Amino acid sequence: MRTSPALRTAALATAAALLLPLAACSKSADGSGPAGSENSPVAAETTGSGLAAQKLTWKPCPAPSAAQGGGKAPSPLPGGTPWECTFMNAPLDYAKPDGDTIRLALIRARAKDENRRIGSLLFNFGGPGASGVATLPAFGTDYEKLRARYDLVSFDPRGVGRSEGVKCEDDKQLDARYEIDATPDTSEEVNTFVESTKKYALACKQNSGKQLPHVGTTEAARDMDLMRQVLGDQKLHYFGISYGTELGGVYAHLFPKNVGRAVLDAVVDPTEDTVQASLGQAKGFQLALDNFAQDCVDRGDACKLPGANAKEVEQHISDLLNRLEKKPVQGLGRRNLTQTLAVTGIAAALYSKQTWPLLEQGLDEADGGNGGLLLALADSMNGRSQNGRYDNSMAANTAINCADSKQRFTSDQTEAKLPEFRSASKIFGDYLGWSLMTCTGWPVAGAWNHPDVSAPGSAPILVVGNTGDPATPYAGAKAMTDALGKGVGVTMTYEGQGHGAYNSGNACVQKAVGGYLLDGKVPSAGTVCK
Numbered sequence: 394m395r396t397s398p399a400l401r402t403a404a405l406a407t408a409a410a411l412l413l414p415l416a417a418c419s420k421s422a423d424g425s426g427p428a429g430s431e432n433s434p435v436a437a438e439t440t441g442s443g444l445a446a447q448k449l450t451w452k453p454c455p456a457p458s459a460a461q462g463g464g465k466a467p468s469p470l471p472g473g474t475p476w477e478c479t480f481m482n483a484p485l486d487y488a489k490p491d492g493d494t495i496r497l498a499l500i501r502a503r504a505k506d507e508n509r510r511i512g513s514l515l516f517n518f519g520g521p522g523a524s525g526v527a528t529l530p531a532f533g534t535d536y537e538k539l540r541a542r543y544d545l546v547s548f549d550p551r552g553v554g555r556s557e558g559v560k561c562e563d564d565k566q567l568d569a570r571y572e573i574d575a576t577p578d579t580s581e582e583v584n585t586f587v588e589s590t591k592k593y594a595l596a597c598k599q600n601s602g603k604q605l606p607h608v609g610t611t612e613a614a615r616d617m618d619l620m621r622q623v624l625g626d627q628k629l630h631y632f633g634i635s636y637g638t639e640l641g642g643v644y645a646h647l648f649p650k651n652v653g654r655a656v657l658d659a660v661v662d663p664t665e666d667t668v669q670a671s672l673g674q675a676k677g678f679q680l681a682l683d684n685f686a687q688d689c690v691d692r693g694d695a696c697k698l699p700g701a702n703a704k705e706v707e708q709h710i711s712d713l714l715n716r717l718e719k720k721p722v723q724g725l726g727r728r729n730l731t732q733t734l735a736v737t738g739i740a741a742a743l744y745s746k747q748t749w750p751l752l753e754q755g756l757d758e759a760d761g762g763n764g765g766l767l768l769a770l771a772d773s774m775n776g777r778s779q780n781g782r783y784d785n786s787m788a789a790n791t792a793i794n795c796a797d798s799k800q801r802f803t804s805d806q807t808e809a810k811l812p813e814f815r816s817a818s819k820i821f822g823d824y825l826g827w828s829l830m831t832c833t834g835w836p837v838a839g840a841w842n843h844p845d846v847s848a849p850g851s852a853p854i855l856v857v858g859n860t861g862d863p864a865t866p867y868a869g870a871k872a873m874t875d876a877l878g879k880g881v882g883v884t885m886t887y888e889g890q891g892h893g894a895y896n897s898g899n900a901c902v903q904k905a906v907g908g909y910l911l912d913g914k915v916p917s918a919g920t921v922c923k
Contacts, residue, residue, distance in 0.1 A: 443490065444482055445622040451477040454500060457527045460785040461554040463778050467500075467530030470537065474502050476530050481623055483551070483616050485607050495607070497616060498555035500526040501546045502533060512626040512653070514543035514910065515617060517550070519635030519659070521610070522790035524554035535896055536632075538903070542911050543630065550640075551616060552601075552608035552792050558785040559608065559792045560600040561593055567783050568728070571775055574718070575733040576823035583804055586827065591834040597792060598836040605837045608789070609796035610844065614644040618651060628653030628852075630910070634893055635659045635865055641854070642846030642873060645881070649851035654910050658857045659893035662869035663846045663876050667800040667829060668810065672817050673866050675825045679818035681743040681863035682707060684890060689753065697757040710739070711819060713760055722764040730764025730771075736824050738770035743863045746890040795832040799839035802829045846873065851881045853915045855906065859897075861890040885920045894922070 454476045456466045467476040478500050485493040504510040516536075518528045525547030529536075536545055549556035562570060570589055577583040597605065617640075621629040630653040633641035638657035645652050665673060686703035689696035700706035714732050721729035730738075742752035748770075755766035776784040802810075807829050814826035832839065848854070854877055858870025867886075874882030887894035887902050894902045901922030908914040 444484065444494070445619060447482060447623055449479045449481060449499070449623060451479045451501065454478040454526075454530070457524070458555055459782050460558040461524040461527040461549070462776065462784040462786075463780075463782060464527070467533075470502055470533055470540075472505075474505075474540075476533075477501050477503075478526065480555075481548075481620060483619055485604075487612060487615050495551055495557050495604070496555075497551060497620075498526050498549040499546065499620070500529055500548070501544050502529075502540060504544050505541050509542050510544070511542045511911075512544070512628070512630055513546045513621075513624045514539055514630045514632060515620065516545070516547040516632045517634065517637030517640050518547070519633075519637045520553070520786060520790050521550065521636045521640075521793035522553055522786040522788075523636075524549050524784070524786070526554060532896065538907055539632075539910055544624075546620075546624065548616075548620065550608075550613045550789075550793075552604055553789040554785065557604060559597065559604060559788045560785065561597040561788040561791075564781055564783050566596070567775075567777070567787075568781075571734060571737075571771075572729075572731060573733070574731070576718075576736075576827055578718075583808075587804055587830065587833070590830055593791075594832075594834040594836060597788065601788075601792070602836065605792055605796065607796075608792050609840055610640055610643050610793065611647070611840065613640055613793075614647050617644055618648050621651060626653075629655070631655040632910075633657050634895075636661060638856075638865070638869075638873060639663060639844060639846075642848070642877065643844050645848035645851045645854060645877065646844075646846050649848040652848070652851040652854065654852070654913065655854045656857065656895075656906055656910065657854060657873060658895050658906075659862055659865045660856055660858050660870040660873045661865055662872040663844050664872050666842045667798050671825045671829060672814060673868070674864060675814055675817035675821050677863040677866040678740055678743055678821045678825075680866075681861065681890070682710075682739070682818075682820060684861060685743065685749055685752065686710075688749065697753055707820070709760075710756060713756065714820070717759070717764075722759060722762050724764040724768035725772075728768060730759060730768045733824070734771040735759065735764070735767050736821065737774050738767035740821065740824075740863075741770040741774040744892040791831060791835075795835040795839060796837055797840055797844070798832060799842055800829075801833055801835070801839075803833070804830065846876045848877050848881050851877070853883050854881055855885060855909050855916065856882045857885045857887060857894045857902065857906070859887045859889050859891070859894045861888075862892055864892045883915055883918050885916050886922065888921065888923045 454467050457464050469475045480496045482494040483497055484490045485495045526549050529547035552559040573589050574582050577586045629651050631641050639661040641657050642663050686706035689698050689706050690703055698706050699709050717735050718732040721731045724730040742748040759767050776786040811826045814822035856870050856874045858867045860867045870884055874884045889897050895906055899922055905916045
C-alpha cells in the first residue's frame with residue numbers, strides 16, 4: 394500500500410508464522426509474442442536507456458541481507474524449481490541516461506512449461522519499501538498456478554533492500570525513535586516528536602543523500618520498463634499489490650502501449666493527496682477494528698476480551714491504550730510496550746483476518762501486564778527482527794513517500810487537522826493525523842500532490858478491491874478504474890476481510906485473476922466474489 398507513512402504493508406502471513414510461537418513470500422491475446430519467446434522484440438515505447446542491451450547473469454539466491462529482513466536462502470519450489478537472483482543496472486537519474494547507475498536486485502523462478510510460456514510476470518508487493526526479492530519466495534506457492542505460463546519475477550525497487558537501500562538511523566537509534574510518543578499531547582511531547590522527525594530526515598540525508606532525489610515512483614516505473622526490455626518481453630505483465638497498484642498505474646500512464654496483462658490488487662486511490670489518503674486509512678482501519686470487535690462479540694465467551702457489544706470491546710481497547718500512555722507495560726527483554734507501539738501492533742494485526750487471534754491474545758495479555766505479543770506485532774510492522782536488527786523498509790518507505798508527495802506540514806497545521814482524524818477513528822485518528830509530519834524537514838522536494846495514472850491506449854487492467862480492506866479502502870478500486878480511463882480499468886469486488894484479495898485464498902478471486910493472466914479472459918466489469 395501507499396501508506397500514510399506511519400503505516401506500511403506488512404507481510405503478515407509471514408509475521409503470523411514468526412509470532413505463533415509467542416502465542417503458545419503461436420501469439421497471445423494481448424500480443425505478447427510467440428509462446429516461449431524469451432527474446433521477442435521490445436515495443437517501440439521505451440525508457441530511452443542504452444542499458445536495455447545488458448545481459449543478466451542469474452545465480453542461486455543468497456540468504457536475504459539485513460536490509461531485506463534477514464533469514465535463510467529461499468528453498469526451491471515444489472518440484473525442485475530453484476529461485477535465481479541477479480542485478481540489473483539502471484540510470485540513477487533518467488534525465489542523464491549515460492550518467493551514474495544504480496544496481497537493482499531481481500529474483501525469478503522459471504515457468505513450468507517453456508512451450509506455453511507467455512513471458513515474465515513482474516510483482517511489486519507494496520510498502521512502498523517492501524523487498525520483492527525477499528517477499529516473492531515467501532509467498533511463492535500462492536502464485537504457483539501462475540507459474541504455469543510465466544517466469545515469476547520480482548525486485549527490490551531502488552532504495553529498497555539490496556537495491557542500494559536507503560540508510561537513515563542505526564538499530565539503537567531506531568529503538569529510541571519508536572519509543573517516542575507519536576501522538577503528542579503536551580507542548581513538550583510535540584517538541585520531542587518534531588525534533589525526532591527532523592533528526593531522522595537529517596540522518597537520511599547524511600547517509601543516503603545522493604539517492605534521495607531518485608527513489609520516487611516515477612523512477613521505479615521507468616525501472617520496470619527497463620526490466621521488461623532486459624528480460625526480453627514485448628509487453629509488461631504485472632501483478633501489483635497495495636502501493637504496487639499505484640506503481641502499476643504510473644507505469645501504465647508512462648508506457649500505456651507496453652502494458653500486457655496487469656492486475657492491481659488492494660488498490661490505492663490515486664486521486665487522494667496525503668491528508669485524504671491518511672483519513673481514508675483512519676476510516677479503513679477503524680472499519681477493520683469494528684469488524685474484529687463484532688467477531689469477538691459473536692463468539693461470546695470464547696473471546697477473551699470483555700464487552701457485550703462491539704462498542705464496549707473497543708472501549709476496553711481504548712482504555713488499555715490510555716493506561717499505556719501513562720504507564721507502559723513489560724514487553725520483550727528490556728523493551729516496554731508503549732501506547733504508540735501498541736497502536737502499531739493493533740494496526741499490524743488488522744491487515745489479515747488470520748492474525749485476529751493474535752490481536753485478541755495480545756490485547757488480553759497486555760491488559761494483564763504482558764505486552765510481548767503486541768510488541769512483536771509492532772516489530773513486524775516496523776521491520777525489526779527478533780535479534781534487534783531493522784530492515785530498511787521504513788527508511789525506504791519514508792524516502793519514496795517524501796520523494797513523491799509535495800505536501801509538508803507544520804505542527805500547527807497538523808494539530809488543526811486532528812479533530813477530523815479523531816472523528817474518523819478514535820483509536821487510529823491521532824496516530825495517522827500526526828503522521829502527516831513524516832516529510833517535514835525532508836531534504837528533497839516531492840513530485841506531486843497525487844499521481845497521474847491516466848492510460849489511454851493501454852490493454853485492460855484488472856482492478857480488484859476488497860470491501861473489508863483496512864489499508865487500501867474499497868473506494869480506491871473505483872477511483873483507480875476511473876482514473877485509468879474508459880476501456881482500461883476493469884473493476885472486480887471481493888467481499889472479504891484483510892488487506893488484498895488474491896492471497897485471501899478465495900477461489901472465485903483466484904479463478905478470475907488466473908483466467909485473465911493465463912488465458913487473457915477479462916472478467917466482466919462489476920464481477921463480485923464472496
